[in-house]
Amino acid sequence: APRQEATSKIVLDLERLYDGAKEDLASVARYARAIQQQRGDYNGRVLSIRAVDLQALAVFYDCTPSELIERLADHGVLVADPRAFFAS
Ligand code: C2E
Ligand code: C2E
Ligand code: C2E
Structure with missing residues (x-):
């Protein structure tokens, strides 16, 4: 099952996203x-992004928005709950 519903807010962990090792996500980082x-x-430390911008990025990566979310989750750059993120 997808780790994040398409309707919920997309929040990126910027430190992890900007980690130079994640070449696959270089365009998301840009x-x-x-x-x-x-x-x-x-x-x-985090950035909430527009659903339309995720759609545009998915076109660039030649996949669906939910597949791109999966990819972001696999790289550990999605923040499921920003408030819990800051509490930890
Ligand atoms: P925060 O800035 O203290 O915001 C706390 C909560 O207020 C947010 O919880 C959200 O429910 C509401 N809120 C704040 N700004 C907005 C807004 O522009 N629109 C709407 N609709 N609600 C808003 P949330 O979303 O769980 O975020 C938790 C924390 O994560 C935020 O605390 C902030 O520190 C960080 N955060 C989330 N998105 C971004 C972002 O795009 N940029 C930055 N710099 N921080 C973000
Ligand atoms: P802002 O946050 O200072 O953004 C200024 C302008 O930068 C926006 O003007 C838009 O042209 C561009 N921009 C900023 N963030 C994004 C993004 O994530 N994706 C894209 N495609 N463009 C972005 P715009 O759209 O006229 O919005 C004016 C102001 O209205 C924004 O100032 C912000 O304060 C607010 N705003 C617009 N949409 C949202 C939204 O979905 N959530 C929240 N919390 N505020 C919004
Ligand atoms: P949010 O602020 O909680 O906004 C949730 C949704 O409400 C947005 O989803 C958008 O569909 C709608 N919305 C809120 N404010 C505006 C507005 O001024 N104009 C329009 N046309 N729609 C608005 P969306 O676009 O997927 O954005 C998701 C989150 O990304 C926003 O959550 C906010 O945290 C962030 N965001 C998006 N655009 C901007 C922006 O221009 N500036 C800032 N600072 N944050 C933005």
């Missing part, structure tokens, strides 16, 4: 940096 720039949101 996109996230662009979003941070557009919002002026530079100091966050």
Whole structure:
């Protein structure tokens, strides 16, 4: 079963996403940096992204949005519960 419903908020762990070892996610990382720039949101440990932006990225990765979510989850860059993330 998918670890995250398509309707729930997509929250990225930026430290893990920007980890240089994750070459497969280089384009997601570039996109996230662009979003941070557009919002002026530079100091966050996490980033909530728009569903439409996930769709655009899925086109780029030639997969469905839920497959891209699976891929992000496999790389450990999805935050399921941001509040629990900050509590830990
Ligand atoms: P915009 O789309 O005209 O949004 C203007 C402002 O409305 C945003 O300023 C933000 O305060 C708010 N806003 C718009 N959509 C949402 C939303 O779904 N949730 C929340 N919480 N607030 C929302 P902000 O954040 O300074 O962004 C400035 C501009 O940067 C946006 O103008 C948009 O053109 C672009 N941008 C920012 N973040 C994203 C993003 O995640 N994806 C895309 N495609 N563009 C973004
Ligand atoms: P926070 O900034 O103190 O926000 C606490 C809660 O207020 C959020 O819980 C959410 O329920 C609500 N909230 C804050 N800003 C918005 C908003 O723009 N739109 C809406 N609809 N609700 C908002 P949530 O989503 O579980 O996030 C928990 C924490 O995760 C946030 O605490 C913040 O520290 C972090 N976070 C989540 N998304 C982002 C992001 O895109 N950028 C940054 N810098 N931090 C984020
Ligand atoms: P959120 O702030 O809790 O917003 C949830 C959903 O409400 C958004 O899902 C979008 O469908 C709608 N929404 C909220 N504010 C606006 C708005 O100003 N204009 C429009 N057209 N729709 C709005 P979405 O787009 O999938 O975004 C998911 C989350 O990504 C947002 O949760 C927010 O945390 C973040 N986000 C998206 N766009 C922006 C943005 O421009 N600036 C900031 N700071 N955060 C954004």
